[in-house]
Amino acid sequence: MKILVVDDSAVMRRIVASSAALLGADCTGAGDGAQAIAQLESDPAGFQLVCLDWNMPVMGGLEFLYTLRNDPRWKDLPVLMITTEGSRDSIIAALKAGATGYLTKPFNQQDLQSKMIDCLGLGA
Secondary structure, eight states, X not given: OEEEEEOXXXXXXXXXXXXXXXXXXXXXXXXXXXXXXXXXXHSTTOOSEEEEOSOOSSSOHHHHHHHHHTSXXXXXXXXXXXXXXXXXXXXXXXXXXXXXXXXXXXXXXHHHHHHXXXXXXXOO
């Protein structure tokens, strides 16, 4: 399983990748939505999940999510938003835009793994 981790923080990308590795996933990182689109373009069917931050330079998470959902290649690719944006309005906006799941920072490893499993449809 391959996961694309999109966050402008290299530390956060490493934290998410470490948790994903415990689930047997390989991770590729991107520092913003534009880089993430380039990663997807280079391997259109290669990712099973995107873990996505909201606030990033160049192309933010919500704009990336709209772009992803409007492309037939990735309209069904699960997306887990992982962000500090914890307001009810933000959560609703992300889910309406097509996020599969939502997790607010800070989080613990167990919650992150549980959300990943849910988004991938691997839960019991």
